Each structure stands twice: as structure tokens, then as C-alpha cells.
Amino acid sequence: MKILLVHNRYQQAGGEDNVVAAEAKLLAEHGQEVELWSVDNKDLPAGLKGKINTAITTTYSAASLAIAQDYLRTFKPAVVHVHNFFPQISPSIYDACMTQGVPVVQTLHNYRLICPGAMLMRDGKICEQCIAGSPYQAVRYGCYRGSKLGSLVVAHMVATHRKQGTWSTKVNRFIALTDFAKSKFIQAGFPLEKIAVKPNFLHDPYAGINRLARTNPAFGLFVGRISEEKGIKTLLSAWSGLAGHSVLKVAGSGPLEDLLQDETNIKALGRQNASDISQLMQQAAFLVLPSEWYEGFPLVLVEALAHGLPILASRLGSMADIIEDGKTGLFFTPGDANDLAEKAQWLLEHPEQVEELGENARRVFLEKYSSEQNYAELMAIYEAVQ
Template sequence: MRILSVHNRYQIRGGEDESRQAEENLLREKGHTVEVYEEHNDRIAQMNSLNVASRTVWSQESHDIVKQRLRKETHDIIHVQNFFPLISPSIYYAASSEGVPVVQTLRNYRLLCPNALFFRDGQVCEDCLGKFLPIPGIVHSCYRENRAATTAVASMITVHRALGTWMKMVDVYIALTEFARQKFISAGFPPEKIVVKPNFIHPDPGVGTGNGGYALFVGRLSVEKGLDTLLTAWEKLGGKISLKIVGDGPLADKVKQAVTELPGVEWLGRKPMSEVHYLMGEAKFLIFPSKWYETFGRVAVEAFAKGTPAIAANIGAIAEVVDSGRTGLHFQPGDAKDLASKVEWALTNPQKILQMRQEARKEFETKYTAETNYLRLMEIYRKVKIKK
């Protein structure tokens, strides 16, 4: 099978990129031909704002590049991982003109919300959900806190709603969880076109010991990731267990301050994935305090692969990924007191945590291995090809 994988890369490589690259590598390992069409946001610095805005709605350049590639070689599938902002939905039309089916992975909520997060002013916001024109997003300058840039994103969403692009030009959407799938359905996307296939971890990092005696946070140091909840909870815990924080982001200064003020809090900055996996395997548990509707929760699944349970906010997709009482615990999102109480419970119930370690690893082996993911992806590709 020959697949054209399409994605727009950002300056900072994150979980979205990790998941996309893992999928491409897996397909190649299985003998498929995977070609890549990639744009990088570095190009934006060479463009004026009007050019960027127009490309966000319709990039004729990307349309022509994809069409030329599809004409040059016969492709079975075009798999769009991310078209925003430089590639645009124009590529769907290029694929349609060449009779190639389109699969789109929904890695965020960009088609429903200008900032793609359903998150504003420190809390969940669904003001634009289901609206033909996402005016609230424009009013609040939700994309990059810039009204002009938000207007460009809102225009892209609205123009392609009017054209019927989202309904007609994509054969199958892949949501990473049932929670994310339901959000798109509630916005009017056809249920029969949205399937669920989670991300996966490959290669298997193997099980850790859990004997490190610390809790672990891995992720972007930002408000939506719940850093304020995390640090307040550790203040309440008063040094009962140490906390290692891996990552970087806009709240780095707040984390630096916490290191000097709170006993047992350590900031490690960015780390290579091999080191992150080691830290996960030795941690007693992972803390996942997000305040927004995560579309998946890759960090929690990486922890499961190491046999480490997660204490996670009961919100969005992560509440679906973590089975409270079996592979971890839930706490109320944004509630530092509840998070602290769940950590205290975990510290006083070591046998339960040991059982959770076994269940977390079992969950990984059942749902999140490369082989399971490959079989599901092939099932999706074959159905799309038959339909076309």
C-alpha cells in the first residue's frame, strides 16, 4: 500500500509529532510505502500576515503539490495528520480530483475551536462549539491572543463549513478517544465518518520497578496542563512525597520558584525520551493534572507501558484513558485539595498501587501496542478504499 502522509510541523516538536512519526515508521516496518508532504511553520517568518491568513483558508501551492504527487505515483490513501496553518484544506480537493480517499486524524479540536483547545481564561470554554461562525473566538482573540490571526482561523473554519468540506471531502476521520469523537459529533460531524483509533507506543519501553519513591509530571509547563493545580497540591502535601517535573513552557518561572519554596520539588527541564521513560518506570505514579479536554493523553499511556499508574484529572479524554481504581485514580480538575488527597491515598495503600501497576501494564498490552494499532489502521484504510 502506498500512503501520502501530510502534516504541518510546528517549531517545537511535541506529542502530536511523536505519534505521527511513530505511525509512519510502523507502516514502513510493515512493508508499506509512506511518502511525506511536510510544511514547517518556520516559513511563516518569511511571509506577510495577509499571505499567511489567505493560505490558512486555501493554499493553492499545497493543492498543486499534492495533486502533482498523486498524479506522479498511484497512491492508495492520503492520510492528513495536520494541515494547519500553511497546508490548508485545499489538499482534500486535490485528493478528490485524483480519486484518492482521504483519512484525517483529529489530533486537536481545530475544526471546532479557533485555539483548538476548548480552553480560555484558565478554564474549559465551549462557546464556539456548534456555531457556524465562531464569533466568540474572534471576540476573545483566542488564537495566539491576536484578533486578526483568530479571524483568519475562524474564516478557515467557516468557509469550509459553507463549502461542505468537512462533510464531503474527508472519507474517514480518526478520533483518538470516544470522548473526542463525541465532541465532533455534537458539532454536527456525521457519526459514521468518525472512528476511534488511539495512539500507541513503539518500541515497547519495558516495565519499570516503581521503586524511585517520587511522583512524576511530564508535559508542557502551561496553564491548560494544570501546573498551578499540581504545585498547590504539593504545597498542601508538605513534602510527603517528592515530585519530579519534566518539561518546559510559559510557566517555567513559576516552577523554578516552587523548587526553592516547596520541599521535594525538582525541575529537570526537557529530557530525551529514553530518560523520560526511565523516570516513568521508577516513579510511584504519574500525575496528569490537565484542565482542558485532552484529545488523548500519550504521557499516561507511556506510563502504562512502564507499568506506572496515573493520578489524572477527571476531564476529557484522559478520564477515559485512566480507569479510576484500576489503572490509576481520578481527581476533580483544578482541585488541588482533591489531588493531594488522592496522592495521600496512594501513599497509604501500597498494595493497591502495586495492583494498579499490573493493570496499567495490562492496559498497554491490550490497547496501545504497535501491533494492535497497525491492525486497526489497516482495517480503516481497507474500508476507505473499498468505499471509494
């Protein structure tokens, strides 16, 4: 099958880029013919004129339409899989596909199509006003990068295509990463029958090798962006209340990383590469994910499951679709530092139970999130739209 993948990279590389690369590699390894049309926001035109042009073309880009049509004529794909069109490619990609009679699959990596801020979050709290209400509410609050003008541009894109029925008539199948995410898009008016659920996946880090038993793991691990929506303040408050010398290792960077410097039992490691993260996951007692927004499907969760690492996470949004409380990890109340500290202390003091949770996590990974399972699910989606 010929498959055209379409992706607009953000200026700061993130999980979406990794998912696109992993799926492209997976498809190619199974003999599919894959072409990637990728643009990068690092190449956005600078200056006032460039910003104005980007703002105008975010809702619909004639230039991208022409490029898309050229890809379709020359490559002749059986299906086009759009991962992200914002802001350079724009929804014009859908019209190019309709003209050529090529079915479209769209992965919903975040909530951009129903929320200008993409996170269903405002002022550090969950916000669902734009799901059923006007997306122009985002302008009042500057939901897109704190900019009212930028929020107006994105809100116009969301509102225009909602009114035109783009999401219901021009996309053959959406891929939501969890059942929870699917429910939010259905609330926003997306057609139930067009949304499939397929999680992210990971190539098995232990493929062909034996997984070593953990030797006296004595620290918790956080991997991700050091920012407010990730629950960093709650995490720091919780860890300051833990007994003894319980260590938390933090891998990542972000706007709140300076808060880590004054904590004696927290080791700030900075940004780590994939190999370093894998080694940390083989040594840690558990991964802590204290997010206070509706996470999509962070790859760090799949990594933890693949490494047989239990997860201590906030009971929020998609987490309940991924983590099984008492089986592959534990939940705590979002934003509740005392509850987080209590659960972390229990995990650090019960290594045998933690080992059992880890074995369950590894088993769930092999059943649900392996590359082979994901390939079968992805191809079934492609074949269903033919």
C-alpha cells in the same frame, strides 16, 4: 499499499509530530510503501507581506493544491492520510484528492476544525461556544494566540469550510483519538458514520527485555508543558499541602516554569529526552496529569501505561476513556488542589496497591495501545475507504 502521509509541523515540536513519525515507521515496518509530505512552520515567510500571504492562504492555498496534485500523480497513493494541514497546506489538499479519486483519512489530533483556538478552552476554562455557534466568536476573545487578527484568519477558515460542507463531503474517514473527542465533533455536525476511534500507541519499551520491579518508589512524576492549561498551579498548590517530604519530579518546560523554583519538595528537571523519561517512569510511584482542558490523547499517558505506571489524573474529557479509576489509576476533581493532594498522599502511602494499579496499567497497554494492535486498527480504517 501506497500511503501518502500529510503533515504541517508547528514551530514548536510536539506530540503530533511524534505520532506521525511513529505511524510512518509502523506502516513501513509492515511492508507498506509510505511517502511523507511535510512542511514546517519554521519556514513561514517573515515580514508583513509574508504574514498577509499566510493569512490569505490559510483557508485555501492554490500553491499547496498544485504540490498535492504533483504528489498524487507521481506517487499514486491508494489513500492519503492527513494529520495536520494548518496553516500552510490548507484544506485544498482535499480537492486535490477528490480530483484524482484518492480517498482521504484525517486524524483529529486537536479541536482546530471546530474551535479556532484548537483547545475548547478560553481564559483558563473549558469553552464550547464554537461547537454549535459561530467560530467568529473567537475573534472577540483573541482565542488564537491572543490575537484578534489571527483569530479572524482561523475563524474564517473554520466557518468557510463548515458552510461549504468540506468536513462532511470531502473526507472519507476521520480518526478521533477517544470516544469523548468523537462526541464533540458529532456535536459540531460531523457525520457520525465517518468518525472512527483509534488511539495513539507506543512501541513497547520492554520488548525483548524483562521489566524490573519498582524498588521503593517514593515520588510523583509530572511530564509535559509547564503551562496553565496543564493544571500546573493546581499541582503546586496540592503538593504544598502534602505531609512529610513527598517529592514531585517535574520534567518539561514552559511559560510557568519559574513557579517551580521556590518549592522545596519539587525537583524541576527541565526538558528530558525519551531515555530519561523512560528511566523516570521506571522509578516513580505514579504519573500525575492535572490538566484543566480537554486533552486529546497525550503520548505521556501511553508511556505511563507501557511502563506499568499508575496515573493520577483530573476527571475531565478524554481521561475517562483512557484511565480506569481504581484499576489503572485514580481521578481527582479538575482544579481541586485538596482532592489532588488527598489522592496523591494515598498513592504515596500505599505501595502495594500502587503496584497492583501498575500491573493493571501494563496489561491495558498490551491489550489496547501496542504497536501491533494499532497497526491492525489503522489498516482496517484504510481498507474501509477503498
